[in-house]
Amino acid sequence: MTIERINPGPIMSSAVVHGGTVYLAGLIAADTTVGTKGQTEQILAQIDELLAAAGSDKSKLIKANIWLVDIGDWAEMNEAWKAWIVPGATPARATVEARLAAPAARVEIMVEAAAD
Amino acid sequence: MTIERINPGPIMSSAVVHGGTVYLAGLIAADTTVGTKGQTEQILAQIDELLAAAGSDKSKLIKANIWLVDIGDWAEMNEAWKAWIVPGATPARATVEARLAAPAARVEIMVEAAAD
Amino acid sequence: MTIERINPGPIMSSAVVHGGTVYLAGLIAADTTVGTKGQTEQILAQIDELLAAAGSDKSKLIKANIWLVDIGDWAEMNEAWKAWIVPGATPARATVEARLAAPAARVEIMVEAAAD
Numbered sequence: 598m599t600i601e602r603i604n605p606g607p608i609m610s611s612a613v614v615h616g617g618t619v620y621l622a623g624l625i626a627a628d629t630t631v632g633t634k635g636q637t638e639q640i641l642a643q644i645d646e647l648l649a650a651a652g653s654d655k656s657k658l659i660k661a662n663i664w665l666v667d668i669g670d671w672a673e674m675n676e677a678w679k680a681w682i683v684p685g686a687t688p689a690r691a692t693v694e695a696r697l698a699a700p701a702a703r704v705e706i707m708v709e710a711a712a713d
Numbered sequence: 714m715t716i717e718r719i720n721p722g723p724i725m726s727s728a729v730v731h732g733g734t735v736y737l738a739g740l741i742a743a744d745t746t747v748g749t750k751g752q753t754e755q756i757l758a759q760i761d762e763l764l765a766a767a768g769s770d771k772s773k774l775i776k777a778n779i780w781l782v783d784i785g786d787w788a789e790m791n792e793a794w795k796a797w798i799v800p801g802a803t804p805a806r807a808t809v810e811a812r813l814a815a816p817a818a819r820v821e822i823m824v825e826a827a828a829d
Numbered sequence: 830m831t832i833e834r835i836n837p838g839p840i841m842s843s844a845v846v847h848g849g850t851v852y853l854a855g856l857i858a859a860d861t862t863v864g865t866k867g868q869t870e871q872i873l874a875q876i877d878e879l880l881a882a883a884g885s886d887k888s889k890l891i892k893a894n895i896w897l898v899d900i901g902d903w904a905e906m907n908e909a910w911k912a913w914i915v916p917g918a919t920p921a922r923a924t925v926e927a928r929l930a931a932p933a934a935r936v937e938i939m940v941e942a943a944a945d
Contacts, residue, residue, distance in 0.1 A: 598849050598943055598945055600889060600891070600918075600943050602917070602918070602919070605917050605918070605919050606919060607911060607914075607916070607919070608907060608910065608911065608914070608919060608922065609893070609919045609920060609921060609922035610919045610920060610921055611921070612921060613891050613892065613920055613921050615849075615850070615891050615943050616732065616848065616849045616850060616943070617714050617731075617732045618731070618732060620891055620892045620920075620921040620941075621921055622921040622922055622923065623921075623922065623923025623924070623925075657716060659716070659729050659731050659736055660729065660736045661725075662778075662823075662894075662923070664923075664925050668812045668813065668814055671814045675724060678724065679723060679724065682723075682724070684723070685718070685721050686716075686718070686721070687718070687721050687722060687723070687724060687725045687726045688725060688726060688729055688736075689725060689726055689727070689728060689729045689736040689737055689738040689739075689823070690724065690725035690738055690739065691738065691739025691778070691780075691821060691823045692739070692814055693739075693780050693811035693812065693813055693814075693821065694811055694812035694813075695811055695925035695926055695927055696900045696925065696926035697900065697925055697926070698900055698903045698924055698925075705923060705925065707894075707921070707923045709736075711714055711716050711731050711732070713714055732848065733830050733847075733848045734847070734848060773832060775832070775845045775847050775852055776845065776852045777841075778894075778939075784928045784929065784930055787930045791840060794840065795839060795840065798839075798840070800839070801834070801837050802832075802834070802837070803834070803837050803838060803839070803840060803841045803842045804841060804842060804845055804852075805841060805842055805843070805844060805845045805852040805853055805854040805855075805939070806840065806841035806842075806854055806855065807854065807855025807894070807896075807937060807939045808855070808930055809855075809896050809927035809928065809929055809930075809937065810927055810928035810929075811927055825852075827830055827832050827847050827848070829830055
């Protein structure tokens with residue numbers, strides 16, 4: 598089976614497509630001066646772009662892992678999530694608390710979607 | 714490829730089936746007044762139900778991610794896990810410590826299984 | 830679809846192959862008396878062995894989840910990662926901080942790769 602890589606960098610690729618599934622990297626916001634909701638919105642916009650580059654879209658989400666620096670931000674993150682998600686097309690999802698590599702990042706999201 | 718969603722809610726689906734794999738959401742116990750072993754048993758029963766709804770079962774587990782609020786509960790969680798798992802059919806698994814969204818939850822488990 | 834399990838133990842398998850994808854367990858170093866870079870090198874060698882046993886190799890990596898006991902070790906872990914990874918064949922990856930089950934382990938890595 599072929600493997601397609603989107604933005605393959607020295608450490609990770611932004612996305613990898615294999616076997617009918619697209620796997621996105623764990624994404625954080627480019628502008629971390631805003632709060633958790635704003636950071637989540639930026640991440641979800643990145644997900645839209647990367648899924649489009651892979652020939653997919655958010656209606657085809659399969660799985661999501663979300664990490665919050667403060668699990669108390671769960672409701673705030675969900676405001677952005679619920680405004681973005683396609684009703685009836687929600688993925689399997691898990692959200693836990695964790696410190697992230699970028700000190701000012703408040704949230705990181707890693708998703709998988711159907712590629713076709 | 715088709716995508717089947719089980720209990721698609723406003724935030725997440727309980728399970729998603731795609732490409733011969735069933736992806737379950739991160740599950741916590743319904744009754745969090747009991748300890749880690751009891752909570753794990755409840756989660757594993759939920760996994761049985763969701764896998765059955767997807768036409769799969771625990772003998773087809775592929776992957777599991779487990780989060781414990783206190784990693785010191787590892788042995789206690791494993792008592793329930795070992796009593797439940799099918800010998801010879803254990804998944805690839807990782808267990809780490811993390812705070813969870815539900816304050817009284819002690820353990821959360823997210824699995825993938827073969828759908829056919 | 831068939832499921833192949835490598836080293837199926839009482840709790841987990843070292844690797845599971847299904848549907849063209851190989852799923853490895855979360856791996857820690859066998860010798861945890863060394864630092865994060867040395868532990869990462871040991872884990873990456875284990876990944877090489879397990880991928881080979883599954884008929885795959887590191888050029889076919891799809892996805893990686895990395896947990897660090899201290900996210901401040903991110904650069905040190907990456908030294909080993911960058912020396913090992915195949916240029917242009919980097920996976921989708923996420924790294925977060927978490928306490929691990931083995932007290933002296935500093936890093937745990939769980940990967941998925943194309944099996945063919």
